Amino acid sequence: MRAYDGPAIQTKGLVKVYRGGTRALDDVSFEVAPGELFGLLGPNGAGKTTAIRILVTLLRATAGTARVVGLDVVTQAVEVRRRLGLAMQNPTLDAFSTGRETLELAGRLQGMPSAAVRRRSDELLELMGLSSVAKKLAGTYSGGMKRRLDVAAALVHCPELLILDEPTEGLDPQSRTALWEELERINASGTTMLLTTHYMEEADRLCSRVAIIDHGRIVVDGAPSELKQGIGADTVVLQIESHGAPDRGVGDDPAEGNGGGVAGDPPVDPLARVRRLLEGMVAPGAVLAHPAGVSLAVPNAYAAVPGLLRRLESDGLRVTGLKVSQPSLDDVFMKYTGRRIREGAADQPLLLGW
Numbered sequence: 001m002r003a004y005d006g007p008a009i010q011t012k013g014l015v016k017v018y019r020g021g022t023r024a025l026d027d028v029s030f031e032v033a034p035g036e037l038f039g040l041l042g043p044n045g046a047g048k049t050t051a052i053r054i055l056v057t058l059l060r061a062t063a064g065t066a067r068v069v070g071l072d073v074v075t076q077a078v079e080v081r082r083r084l085g086l087a088m089q090n091p092t093l094d095a096f097s098t099g100r101e102t103l104e105l106a107g108r109l110q111g112m113p114s115a116a117v118r119r120r121s122d123e124l125l126e127l128m129g130l131s132s133v134a135k136k137l138a139g140t141y142s143g144g145m146k147r148r149l150d151v152a153a154a155l156v157h158c159p160e161l162l163i164l165d166e167p168t169e170g171l172d173p174q175s176r177t178a179l180w181e182e183l184e185r186i187n188a189s190g191t192t193m194l195l196t197t198h199y200m201e202e203a204d205r206l207c208s209r210v211a212i213i214d215h216g217r218i219v220v221d222g223a224p225s226e227l228k229q230g231i232g233a234d235t236v237v238l239q240i241e242s243h244g245a246p247d248r249g250v251g252d253d254p255a256e257g258n259g260g261g262v263a264g265d266p267p268v269d270p271l272a273r274v275r276r277l278l279e280g281m282v283a284p285g286a287v288l289a290h291p292a293g294v295s296l297a298v299p300n301a302y303a304a305v306p307g308l309l310r311r312l313e314s315d316g317l318r319v320t321g322l323k324v325s326q327p328s329l330d331d332v333f334m335k336y337t338g339r340r341i342r343e344g345a346a347d348q349p350l351l352l353g354w
């Protein structure tokens, strides 16, 4: 039933320089295969919405080309618009229309016959869990319901490609999970999907492939599992309370002395101390400062932790908290950009105490 060959989306060398000089996209090339659920993952201002606006023909690129369902977004813009469904970052629903009226209007705007519009609206209200509120005004819907209605409106004409800009932004965790499930179902029924997000866990859970975008450039793309495997190590974060080791950030009393326990010795940097103690067990470069204490990168954390703890404690360091995490897409982002995807992502509250 697919009316095109080749990728569902293909961009080559897209550049967008806004008036005023902001280079929002800087040589962006990527492809989305038919049937994929593809994620464009990046922090605020990375260029995600700019890329989407070019793909859906709302914005002209400064340079480069984009094809959507086999059509050029500049020379075949009208046809492109007919073939895709779009839910933008800030949905603009008419608060004084009911859910059903919203979908019926979307269908009529797509030129669908009224019987087909009614049938399709019923189907979508059901699919999106909105049947019971179909006759209520959209203005009275919760944030999650508005989002679902907006996605439903994008699906009225059964597009072969659905493009969603930050579909779950601002939703509470339950509404987000519910929408994820719906998006998975829609994708499983054959609709190709491109979504943007700055939630790593969303990209990880939903997307068969992601492209990580930062400052208008794609830094890496691939299946989330491949990208995470590329990190090659688990992370162990240790919260440490050393007996008599004055150090910064782990709450010791400097009056107690230092790691050697001899009052009056110069303070020992806890990071240096952990590095020294774990010599031969963990590469020195794999021990880093962490807001909670230190973090270690080790190939197999669960196997390594008992030995590491024994070594540290034998020298008077007391481990008061521990967190083991497998690589996340944030670690992938960190590897390629040197930064966390969201400010503060690294210093979430600690840890599993005991």
Ligand SMILES: Nc1ncnc2c1ncn2[C@@H]1O[C@H](COP(=O)(O)OP(=O)(O)OP(=O)(O)O)[C@@H](O)[C@H]1O
Pocket: 018, 019, 020, 022, 023, 024, 042, 043, 044, 045, 046, 047, 048, 049, 050, 051, 089, 198
């Ligand atoms: N109309 C515009 N005029 C000038 N600069 C713009 C315009 N729209 C976006 N920009 C700039 O282009 C860059 C990319 O913005 P864009 O909205 O594409 O990012 P984004 O990845 O969607 O961010 P967010 O996650 O916050 O939605 C930013 O520096 C932004 O300030």
Ligand SMILES: [Mg+2]
Pocket: 048, 049, 050, 089, 165, 166
């Ligand atoms: Mg955006």
